[in-house]
Amino acid sequence: MQMPSPNPAILARKQALAARLLKALPPDAVIQDEMETRAYECDALTAYKCPPLLAVLPRTTQEVSDILRICHEEGVPVVPRGAGTSLAGGALPTADCVILGVARMNEVLETDYENRIIRVQTGRTNLSVSGAVEEEEFFYAPDPSSQLACAIAGNIAMNSGGAHCLKYGVTTNNLMGVTMVMMDGTVVEIGGAHLDAGELDLLGVICGSEGQLGVVTEATLRILRKPEGARPVLIGYDSNEVAGACVSDIIKAGVLPVAIEFMDRPCIEACEAFAKAGYPMCEALLIVEVEGSEEEILHQLGLIIDIARSHNPVELREAGDAEEAGRIWLGRKSAFGAMGQINDYMCLDGTIPVSSLPFVLRRIGEMSQEFGLDVANVFHAGDGNMHPLILFDANKPGDLETCEAFGAEILKLCVEAGGCLTGEHGVGIEKRDLMLHQYTAEDLEAQLKIKDVFDPKWLLNPAKVFPLSVTEGRRSMALAAE
Amino acid sequence: MKMMTPQSEAELAEIIAGASGPLCIQGGGTRGRTVEGDVLSTCSLTGVELYEPGALTLVVKAGTPVAEVEALLAAENQRLAFEPMDHRGLLGTEGEPTIGGVIAANVSGPRRIQTGAARDHLLGVRFVDGSGQAVKNGGRVMKNVTGYDLVKLLCGAHGALGVLTEVSLKVLPRAEAMATVAVADVGLNQAVAAMSASLGSPYDVTGAAYDPDSKTAFVRVEGFADSVSYRSKKLAAELAGFGETSISAEGEPLWQGIRDVSAFHGREGDVWRISVKPSDAVELAPRLEAEALQFDWGGGLIWARVAEGNDLRARVNVPGHATLVRASAGTRSRLGVFQPQPGLLAAISEGLRRQFDPKGIFNPGLMG
Ligand SMILES: Cc1cc2nc3c(=O)[nH]c(=O)nc-3n(C[C@H](O)[C@H](O)[C@H](O)COP(=O)(O)OP(=O)(O)OC[C@H]3O[C@@H](n4cnc5c(N)ncnc54)[C@H](O)[C@@H]3O)c2cc1C
Numbered sequence: 001m002q003m004p005s006p007n008p009a010i011l012a013r014k015q016a017l018a019a020r021l022l023k024a025l026p027p028d029a030v031i032q033d034e035m036e037t038r039a040y041e042c043d044a045l046t047a048y049k050c051p052p053l054l055a056v057l058p059r060t061t062q063e064v065s066d067i068l069r070i071c072h073e074e075g076v077p078v079v080p081r082g083a084g085t086s087l088a089g090g091a092l093p094t095a096d097c098v099i100l101g102v103a104r105m106n107e108v109l110e111t112d113y114e115n116r117i118i119r120v121q122t123g124r125t126n127l128s129v130s131g132a133v134e135e136e137e138f139f140y141a142p143d144p145s146s147q148l149a150c151a152i153a154g155n156i157a158m159n160s161g162g163a164h165c166l167k168y169g170v171t172t173n174n175l176m177g178v179t180m181v182m183m184d185g186t187v188v189e190i191g192g193a194h195l196d197a198g199e200l201d202l203l204g205v206i207c208g209s210e211g212q213l214g215v216v217t218e219a220t221l222r223i224l225r226k227p228e229g230a231r232p233v234l235i236g237y238d239s240n241e242v243a244g245a246c247v248s249d250i251i252k253a254g255v256l257p258v259a260i261e262f263m264d265r266p267c268i269e270a271c272e273a274f275a276k277a278g279y280p281m282c283e284a285l286l287i288v289e290v291e292g293s294e295e296e297i298l299h300q301l302g303l304i305i306d307i308a309r310s311h312n313p314v315e316l317r318e319a320g321d322a323e324e325a326g327r328i329w330l331g332r333k334s335a336f337g338a339m340g341q342i343n344d345y346m347c348l349d350g351t352i353p354v355s356s357l358p359f360v361l362r363r364i365g366e367m368s369q370e371f372g373l374d375v376a377n378v379f380h381a382g383d384g385n386m387h388p389l390i391l392f393d394a395n396k397p398g399d400l401e402t403c404e405a406f407g408a409e410i411l412k413l414c415v416e417a418g419g420c421l422t423g424e425h426g427v428g429i430e431k432r433d434l435m436l437h438q439y440t441a442e443d444l445e446a447q448l449k450i451k452d453v454f455d456p457k458w459l460l461n462p463a464k465v466f467p468l469s470v471t472e473g474r475r476s477m478a479l480a481a482e
Numbered sequence: 483m484k485m486m487t488p489q490s491e492a493e494l495a496e497i498i499a500g501a502s503g504p505l506c507i508q509g510g511g512t513r514g515r516t517v518e519g520d521v522l523s524t525c526s527l528t529g530v531e532l533y534e535p536g537a538l539t540l541v542v543k544a545g546t547p548v549a550e551v552e553a554l555l556a557a558e559n560q561r562l563a564f565e566p567m568d569h570r571g572l573l574g575t576e577g578e579p580t581i582g583g584v585i586a587a588n589v590s591g592p593r594r595i596q597t598g599a600a601r602d603h604l605l606g607v608r609f610v611d612g613s614g615q616a617v618k619n620g621g622r623v624m625k626n627v628t629g630y631d632l633v634k635l636l637c638g639a640h641g642a643l644g645v646l647t648e649v650s651l652k653v654l655p656r657a658e659a660m661a662t663v664a665v666a667d668v669g670l671n672q673a674v675a676a677m678s679a680s681l682g683s684p685y686d687v688t689g690a691a692y693d694p695d696s697k698t699a700f701v702r703v704e705g706f707a708d709s710v711s712y713r714s715k716k717l718a719a720e721l722a723g724f725g726e727t728s729i730s731a732e733g734e735p736l737w738q739g740i741r742d743v744s745a746f747h748g749r750e751g752d753v754w755r756i757s758v759k760p761s762d763a764v765e766l767a768p769r770l771e772a773e774a775l776q777f778d779w780g781g782g783l784i785w786a787r788v789a790e791g792n793d794l795r796a797r798v799n800v801p802g803h804a805t806l807v808r809a810s811a812g813t814r815s816r817l818g819v820f821q822p823q824p825g826l827l828a829a830i831s832e833g834l835r836r837q838f839d840p841k842g843i844f845n846p847g848l849m850g
Contacts, residue, residue, distance in 0.1 A: 114678045115759050115782075137684075159627045170625065172634065173602045188826050193759035195782055196588065196599055197638060198803025198821040199849060200831045204601060204634020208627050228684045248536030254559055254655035296709045351623040354537040383624035384537070423625035431628070438628055439618065446617045446838070447630040453833035465629060 001048055001089075001429055003463050004475065006096035010076055014053055017074055017098075021056060024066040029104075031055040040081065040099045044146075045089040045430055047400060052079065052093035059104050061179055061187060061217040068215065069185025071098055075482045077462045078183070080211040082151030083125065087347055088428025090158060090210050094462060100215060102153045108132045109218060117176060117193050119220045122153035126160075129221065138223045141168035144424070145336065156216050159208030161424035166382035167258040167291075168224070170424065172207040177220035180206060180213075183455045192220055205450060210426050211461040213454035227291035230258065232328045233301055235308045236282040236315030240264060243284035244357040246311045247381045250288065251354075255303050257382065261287040261332050264361065266376035267389070268331070274338030277331035280315040286381065287332055335378045336389070343374075343391040346403050350414030351423035354384045360417050364388055364410055371406040373399075385423035386414065412437050427465045435467055444470050457481070484520040488527070491608065491616055491647040497522065498645065499614025504846045507641035509545060509583030512568075512575045514808070517845050524582050527647055532622065535560060539605065539622050540653050544582025544646040551581050555653055563654040564600045565591030565737075571747040573808055582646045588638030591741035592689035592702070595681065595779045601637040603652045609636055609644035612839030622650045635834070641845045643838040657704035661714035662689075662733035665699040668725040671764050673699040674781040676724040678760060681780050683720060685713040691740045692777040694767075699724075700740070702733060743785045745776055752809040754794045756784040758802035769797045793817050820849050 010017075018032045031037055032054050042049040053076075058064045071078050077097040084091050093099050105121035106128070112118070113136055120129055126147040129140040143162035144150055150160070156178065161170040168174070177191030191203045206213055237243040247260055263271065263285045272279050279285060286308075290300040301318065308316055319325035331338075339345045352360050361377060368375045379386040388410055392403040411421045411431065415438045421431045435444060444466060451458065451474075458471070458478040488494040498505070504519030511523070527545040534540075535558040542551060548566065555561050566589040568579060583589075585607075590599040597603075606620030619632035636643055665676050670692065677690035680701045689702030701721070703713045718727040739745070746753055751773055758766060760781035767775060772786040788794055791813050795804050803821040806814060823831060832850050836842075 112761075113682055114675075114761050116678075116682060138682075159631070161625055165625070169598060169602060170627075172631065173598050182826075186826055188830070189824075190827065192801050194757045194802040195594065195779060196590075196601075196757055198757065198805060199823050199827075200642070200834060201588070201601060201634050201638045202827065202830060204637070205631055207634075208631045225682050225684045227686075251538060251655075252536045252558075254658065256655060292709060293712060295712060296706075299706060299708055351625045353534065353539070353623055355534055380625070385623075385625040418621070419623045420621050420626045420628045422628050423623070424627055426627050427629060435629065438621075442615055443618050444629070446611065446615075446619065446632060449837040450630050450632070450635075450834065453830060453837060 002468060003094060004468065006094060010096040011053065013074070017076060018054055020070050021054070021067060024070065025056065025058065025063055029057050029059070029063065031057065040093060040101065043084040043086040043089060043091040045087055045092070045428065048089050048092050048429065050093050050095055052097050052099040053095065055099040055101060057101050057104050061181060064100065064181045064215055064217050065185045065187055067098070067100060068181050068183055072184045072457065072459065075457070075459070077459045079461050080153065080157070080215045082123065082154030082157070083149050085146045085150040086154060086158065086426065086428060087349070088422070088426045088430040090426050090428035090464060092429055097462070102151065102217065105217060112193070113138065115193050116223050117220055118223050119218060120152060122156065122216050122219050123151050126150050126152060126155055133223050137226045139226050140221055140223055141174050142171045152219055152221070153216055156207055156219060157209065157211045158424070158426040161385065163259045163261060163380060166260060166380070167256060172204065174222045175203065175207050175219060176222055178203065178206060178216045179218035181215045181217060183214065183457065183460050210428065210465050212451055212465060213460065228293045229297055230289055230291045231297050231301065231319050232287050232289040232325055233304060233319065234315065234317040234328045235286040235288065235313050236280045237284045237311065238282055238314050240284045240361045241358040242311050243286055244354070246286065246308055248354060249307045250304055251382065253303060253307060255300055257288045257290050257304070259287070259289040260380070260382035262379050262381035263332065263335070264377040266374060267335060267378045270338045270342060270376055271331035271335050274341050275331045275334040277327050279331050282314045287328055332378070339376065339389050339391065344394040345389045345391050346407055348386070348388045348390070348407050348410055349422045349425040350411045350419055351383070351385045352414050352417045352419035354381065356417040357384070360413060363413055367406060367409055371402055373403055373406055384419060408434060429464055432465060433467050441470065448474065485523065486520060487523045487525055491527065491610065494527070494645060494647060495610045495614045495616050498610055498612065501843050502841065503843065505843050507645055507845055509580030509586070510547065510577040512570050512573070512577045512579045513583055513587055514573050514575060517848055522645065524645065524647065525580060530554060531648065538624070538653050539650065541622050541648065541650045542581055543648050545580050547578040548581055548584060549578065556656065559656045560653045561656045562603065562651065563593060563597040564603050565593040565741055566600060567591050567741050572743050572753060581649060585637050585649050586639065586641050586646055592691060592737055592778050595690065596686065596688045597654070601634050604633050604637050604649060605652055606650035607633050607636050607646055608648040609646045611644045612841055612844055616647070617644065620650065624652055640848055642835050642849050645844070659707040659710040660702060660704045660731070660733055661710045662730050662736060663701045663714050663717045663721060664728050664730065665721050665725040666728070667697050668699055669697065670694060670767055672724050673777070674760060674764050676721050677701065677780040680717055680721060683717065685717055689737055690780040692781065693745070694775050695745070700736065702737060740776070740778055743776055746774060746785065746787050749774070749787060751787045752790050752792065752813060753807045754786045754788065754804050755807050756786060756798060756802060756804040758782060758784065758800050762800040762802070766798065766800055769799065770794060771797065795821060
């Protein structure tokens with residue numbers, strides 16, 4: 001992975017910069033020791049590592065503003081960081097950057113059940129947002145599998161999704177307002193407890209901008225009342241095609257499950273070996289979950305089961321009680337862990353039109369032969385968001401490179417099928433160089449124009465999202481202006 | 483003043499590249515005339531590019547009439563879930579609303595509180611920027627975080643950043659049944675509390691509106707027939723403490739009326755649309771000194787009909803925004819259609835407009 005070479009003038013000023021930051025911040029907020037900065041050298045895309053120049057851990061919006069103002073004046077790049085669970089290298093430092101971690105900013109600022117919102121500092125973890133409103137039977141809907149660890153900050157930056165977004169939408173559909181610090185230290189308030197923008201929808205473009213437009217310190221989030229109940233059904237088929245047709249028929253029938261998860265045979269086998277959930281051995285498994293009162297659940301499951309039967313399933317398992325429901329989810333929820341047990345793996349995140357599912361899965365199978373690496377597929381079938389997991393051996397020379405090449409081919413395939421490079425993990429550095437497969441240079445130029453307005457010096461989260469060749473001119477102009 | 487109706491995106495791009503004066507961007511022109519200048523209409527850019535009911539996706543050219551889109555979806559038992567308003571009755575305009583106009587103005591109806599706004603159903607756009615460059619953003623799939631989300635930014639930009647030529651939408655199943663729970667004889671305070679209680683219930687409410695004239699709050703549920711019957715009964719029981727409740731299954735015209743603010747049709751005065759935190763509506767309403775009011779979104783959307791020429795924004799003392807939807811040309815230019823943003827945000831928005839429309843020709847003066 002090519003990264004711009006660090007600016008030697010900045011590296012030489014490390015002490016002076018640390019001293020300036022220490023004047024503005026409490027002593028424990030600035031981390032300069034090389035042993036300690038190493039903790040920030042990578043996110044969950046661990047194949048790439050680079051310790052930052054410094055790390056800072058502010059507690060308030062004011063402190064974030066001071067940090068950014070200083071870095072802006074000094075011309076030092078800043079990489080915002082939440083919990084560091086990005087799978088795209090979104091929080092990967094450069095050697096000449098300051099990592100700005102919001103993990104200490106984890107307070108609930110306001111809960112308002114009457115207006116169904118919660119306002120939090122963005123370092124708060126996703127699951128603990130729901131935790132804060134659980135008492136009153138409310139929850140925050142977007143539920144990435146990493147929800148125990150990942151922060152709202154990263155969720156907003158990546159516009160993260162989750163298993164239940166077929167019904168509830170992703171982060172952008174549940175985000176109502178932010179407090180954001182611009183690179184020059186100014187603080188802006190966008191949106192709030194009211195709905196929609198009165199002028200341009202700035203919130204819409206900030207969500208998903210991967211930390212490149214500003215540092216989000218507080219967020220107003222929509223909370224929802226929990227449904228009365230929820231229950232999954234497990235359906236097994238002996239071909240991916242048939243499972244795909246079943247998904248399409250369920251949707252066409254007007255049932256809108258909260259989740260439709262799909263696993264292929266390699267994934268089922270791995271999960272079974274790891275979690276022993278008692279899954280049937282077949283080519284494709286669907287887990288379909290519905291919500292509502294007992295009667296509503298039974299009615300929806302009835303419709304789904306009728307449709308499933310019409311496609312001749314090899315297995316159809318209803319959950320009689322909570323324990324059985326838990327078992328149905330068990331294997332799916334441990335899919336990543338299971339993969340981690342057998343092997344190193346790379347988790348991809350392309351989206352395809354649901355209708356091209358069988359074709360794409362067949363092609364991935366063929367490519368798996370060509371590249372000589374196994375791949376298991378687990379994904380959110382209702383919305384076409386695939387997570388192929390490519391298995392490789394990090395200790396075997398060349399295996400990572402083969403895996404990356406294979407991954408790139410799968411993502412290009414997703415684009416060719418009418419989909420996109422990333423459905424919820426973000427571009428980061430991982431998919432940066434593939435962007436020209438999905439967009440033309442002109443399409444990307446329109447996106448760069450946004451960055452120009454928010455961060456004219458191009459200091460925030462450098463070298464992510466866009467191919468370096470595309471941003472070259474802007475980066476060198478900004479540098480020359482320093 | 484010319485009227486230009488390009489037949490293709492390429493032709494549209496050529497016109498924009500060659501233009502130097504103000505352009506009034508229009509779809510069907512039903513949402514009122516925006517600015518003085520040559521009219522650039524998308525009404526000839528029509529047609530369905532792709533419709534996959536099993537994937538809940540529709541890709542359609544921007545000038546396609548909304549009625550055509552709705553008929554197409556209805557044939558597959560689907561719909562635009564965000565329930566876009568038809569402005570013709572309120573504004574006294576004629577013509578055919580286009581899907582591009584709906585998206586450019588982020589037009590959403592009562593169901594916005596549950597399913598989201600137009601922007602939440604928009605998956606991708608094609609547009610031509612102010613230099614004549616065609617740009618694509620987003621796509622046709624439901625989940626897509628590839629690069630910056632210009633899709634949301636263009637939705638609701640009222641043409642100021644680009645002229646939409648194609649939009650991809652998420653569509654949803656049409657509900658099998660619907661019921662409305664009415665709570666009779668409640669004041670605004672009680673009505674907002676009742677709507678809040680229903681929106682905070684597990685019964686998946688898809689509409690919560692209040693009519694101060696009849697002093698009635700309306701709460702809607704939709705879905706499969708048995709489920710609707712179950713949930714409406716539960717709601718009626720839970721709301722009984724606020725006022726006398728009744729359940730009706732014939733709510734279609736009622737909700738269409740709320741969506742289109744039909745109570746204001748043909749009545750004189752300026753019309754404002756105000757978005758606030760629902761509970762703020764209670765204190766705000768009397769301050770507006772309105773001739774008539776209507777409340778939607780659990781109280782968070784206030785429609786106000788006021789005497790001509792008054793600056794209602796001066797009376798709004800809570801966070802949110804007020805848009806002048808109907809007024810004379812003079813009042814519109816004097817008060818501005820959109821609520822001015824605080825300084826820093828205004829500078830960002832202005833910066834974006836300059837980037838995307840360097841000649842300043844798209845609906846100049848409408849925003850900012
Ligand atoms: C096991 C596992 C499962 C996962 N499952 C899912 C899933 O189901 N769905 C899904 O969508 N993702 C998933 N992810 C990916 C990841 O958890 C999400 O992208 C998450 O939102 C990242 O949050 P974070 O706080 O860890 O952010 P980080 O990794 O710290 O940062 C992510 C990005 O956000 C930026 N950023 C961080 N803080 C700020 C801030 N304050 N202001 C501006 N920008 C900021 C960073 O610069 C970076 O670009 C998974 C990851 C793992 C490891």
